[in-house]
Amino acid sequence: MSDDCIFCQIIAGKAQCHPVHETRYTRTFLDAFPSTPGHCLIVTKAHFTDIFDSTPEEIAMVGHVSTLIAHTLREELQCDGVGIYQLNGAAAGQTVFHYHMHVIPRMVGQELHIHSRARGAPAELEAMAARLSKRAYSLRTDD
Numbered sequence: 001m002s003d004d005c006i007f008c009q010i011i012a013g014k015a016q017c018h019p020v021h022e023t024r025y026t027r028t029f030l031d032a033f034p035s036t037p038g039h040c041l042i043v044t045k046a047h048f049t050d051i052f053d054s055t056p057e058e059i060a061m062v063g064h065v066s067t068l069i070a071h072t073l074r075e076e077l078q079c080d081g082v083g084i085y086q087l088n089g090a091a092a093g094q095t096v097f098h099y100h101m102h103v104i105p106r107m108v109g110q111e112l113h114i115h116s117r118a119r120g121a122p123a124e125l126e127a128m129a130a131r132l133s134k135r136a137y138s139l140r141t142d143d
């Protein structure tokens with residue numbers, strides 16, 4: 001736990017999020033500034049700054065969950081594609097320094113952005129998280 005880390009605060013229940021899924025090692029919640037509706041972040045429960053500070057085991061867990069979340073997005077939102085991005089270091093565009101992976105629904109013809117400046121509307125995030133969470137827990141973890 002790093003006191004000044006927003007993702008640690010979310011994991012500790014001290015800051016709010018729109019949760020989608022949880023495992024022993026990970027939390028998945030909606031990005032507060034979604035690039036597209038349904039933009040998810042898979043976050044390690046333990047605080048690691050980035051890939052260089054993490055362990056292969058933790059990264060493997062995030063990778064494992066990414067398949068479940070990709071299936072969840074495609075099945076629930078019928079998106080044409082799913083972009084998976086993981087940024088390490090400010091030079092790579094990382095802005096929150098707690099290891100995480102973006103899983104972003106994509107539609108044909110959309111511009112490709114990882115980050116958005118527009119905060120998602122709370123009611124829309126809440127409804128989206130409820131849909132995705134229900135779908136994620138309905139799938140097998142090896143889907």
Ligand code: 5GP
Nearest residue numbers: 006017030031032033087093094095096115
């Ligand atoms: P990075 O640039 O580090 O790969 O991505 C960090 C992501 O975290 C960004 O897409 C940003 O929108 C998102 N983010 C920043 N602050 C918060 C927050 O307080 N809650 C949630 N859910 N997402 C956040």
Ligand code: ZN
Nearest residue numbers: 005008047098
């Ligand atoms: Zn943290």
